[in-house]
Amino acid sequence: MTGHIRTGTTATRAPWLTLRRREMFEGWLFVSPTVIGFLIFFLGPLIAVIIYSLSEWNLLSQQMTYIGTANYRDALIQNPDFWHVIRNSVIFAAGLVPLNMTLALALALALCRPGRGVVFFRTAFFAPVVTSAVAWAIVWKFLLQGEAGAVNQMLAVIGIDGPNWLREPDWAMAAVIVTRVLKMVGLNMILYIAALQSIPRDYEDAARLEGAGNWQIFRMVTWPLLAPSTLIIMVITTIGSFKVFDHIYLMTGGGPENGTLVLAFYIYEQAFEFFNVGYASALAMIMFAIVLVLALVQIMLRQKGSA
């Protein structure tokens, strides 16, 4: 360092609030509302949920007792409900994700180029996304009723005797999956459309000049180029399927015979209907872990893909 020059001139001493400090101060000021809210309504509760999950909560005396991992053991080992719920959640995800993504990609491929009617269909397929889940569930619950439901009446016209969709466990699961796909597929469709439109047309043109057909172009050009988007969409959709609550709550209430009782609903039920706060918190932590693992898998796959 050459400090001699500083002493040689009549330099005024730098003020405490240097431009650098000022920027830092302003930066924190800008983010402070978000950060404070984040700490109070997000990070704090997240820590609290960990503590709750290790405690037993007595509602009458409003006292918390530390009971270690008993709530987790309860869920993972003792309570058969838990695995039933996990099974339901996995079935729900395993049914919803492939159906949603296949349909979304098919619709996107059909609607990614501008043309007559494209706007109409895009608008139609996306409309349920902006509609409240409550409205969608109410209407479909009605349409899927046993004999009076419109779906079965239409099936009757072509000679099919439809089941009482929401009253039989297996059919109920299928029904909530399909209606959920109808509600949300528009979102993935537009994500796929955006991804498709970002692929330069040149690739397709080059393939076509080399004599590739539509299916070959899709298989050899479009699909590989879509892979990163597919991965992201898949993870978003899977995480979303584990979070589904309102749809189930309104259509089946978890029934029949707990046939559609999924994790998010189970947490709600345990916390706010049975007031098993500790147990519900342990469930919430397990849900957090599942989502975290899914997200990490996404990040890892993405890095592997780019390497």
Next chain:
Amino acid sequence: MELTIRQAAIVKKLCWTLALSVVAVPFLFPFLWMISSAFKNANEIFGQPNLIPDVWRWRNFVEVFEYQPFARQYFNSIYIAVLVTGLTLILSSLAGYALARMRFAGAGLLMLFLLSALMVPEEVTIVPNFFLMKWLGAMDTHIPLVLLPVFGPHGVMATFLMRQYFVSLPKELEEAGKMDGLSRLGIWWKIALPMSRPALAAVAIITFLFSWNLFLEPLVFLSSIENFTLPLALSNFTDPYGSPLWHLQLAATSLAVVPILIVYLIAQRQIIESFAMSGVKG
């Protein structure tokens, strides 16, 4: 008879249109059926699924308001959504701007923290938030319905959306503002925000709909009927024995859904783009 290329193209196009139309039925029929049934009496709803009511029962729409304070509930939904949208716009664009443009110690760590919030579902933190709100005396008020969306994962998502947009803007304009004597707040308000209208519109649209359609939080925090928001009110049209009053429920649902649908039809391009923008964040 051989088809010319042109004729073949037309036939192909017709087939596609037909196929898409069939697929579109389960997407569109529920809306049409909902609106038409809103005018039917309870018996007709259970009859043939015809889209034109035999008897138009306009009284459904009067009874909706008699059965529960539906106007009040409607207003609740509107003002909460407006408040949530306004707050989210201000806070997410402020924080997003700082994260995009300002260098301050801990910014990187903060980003990481906020990003991790995107992975945590609301269902995980709802239990402690329930006790927090109880402690604050905010049960059965609209306070949690405003604060939790603004500061929860949705607010974080909005912050990142804004940040990404700010990063993509040319920096020199803001530097020119600095040379012109604007403070940081001035640069944000007078230069960065006017250039960010597409991002602000996207945040506004998805936030409004997010708040408007929120269900779990109202269900957990609200108990008095006059405090209900629309999604909760809609699920509450039951007779004294607990079975739904279908005709009223469908009339109320139509009243809740149709205005949104009309706005959607007018601005479908903008709205769809907004969702695409937020979705890319992942």
Next chain:
Amino acid sequence: MSSLKLRNMTKTFGKTKVIHGIDLDVLEGEFVVFVGPSGCGKSTLLRMIAGLEDISGGELWIGGRQVNEVQAARRGVAMVFQSYALYPHLTVRQNMGFGLKVRKEKPDSIARKVDEAAMTLQLEKLLDRYPRELSGGQRQRVAIGRAIVGDPKVFLFDEPLSNLDAELRVHMRAEIASLHRRLENTMIYVTHDQIEAMTLADRIVVLRDGRIEQVGNPKELYAHPDNIFVAQFIGSPKMNICSADALAPELTRAGIPMEGVEQIGLRPEHLRIVPDGGLINGQVALSEYTGGGSLLHVEMEGAGRFLVLSEGQEGPQPGDEVQLDFDTANLHRFDAEGRSLQAAREPVPA
């Protein structure tokens, strides 16, 4: 009186030092150009003067005041940005008056100053247009107009012509030169284009890797570069450099002291093709016709390839053997470190 004073200015980004102790005095009304290859720190230095980058070490004085910790807008400087940075949502008039409005000047005073500046730059007819409705050259003028309006002590230009096409660039270069003559403000101008530097500057500061290589007026830099870097950076086509060994005997015979000379340099325009008696022999490898003459690539015996400017339409053809001669006064000699060994440096009139 000096209008700008840099004392040991340094800049570090994280752990990397990008500006290594710059000392410089800029006189009132002087046109100084910072020039250097990309990454040399010229833009960073300018932005430090502007107040857009904070100063890691040293002192910056503007108009007799130390301004290290003074905010950009209060330093009395104005900047013309490379992309012009015109606010897209404001008209030309609003763009030009924006800074004054922020400083809370009265509307009539703003209007007067904007009109004045618009007149200077012939922008009167464009005042109510939006930036997107302007051509590149017009935008450039508005950007300059915005800088003029605030009547700054120092104008800063950050590669202002690099977004224009070649023709417009020459035109705007002349406009900036005439603007400087009229306004007589201090101007600091950053460019990577040495022709821009030569044509505009009173003094040129050549920068490399965050250090000053040489400061001087254009003629000085051309005639007496301090080192090989400056010698090759200034002048186009660039100076030929070769090892001294190949030509040492001939040059010594010609009476040039060659002690300690490791490399020599000759500008293409100083080399002459002579029928015989030239100091160097070579063979033409390539001839590029440039209209007024040809640029010859001549393969020298043991000295690599030289560029030679040959005038006239009938130059030598590829394959021809040629002899080259030059004025010994135009020979540049460099030591092992690449420093110039120019004996007596006569001051070159500016």
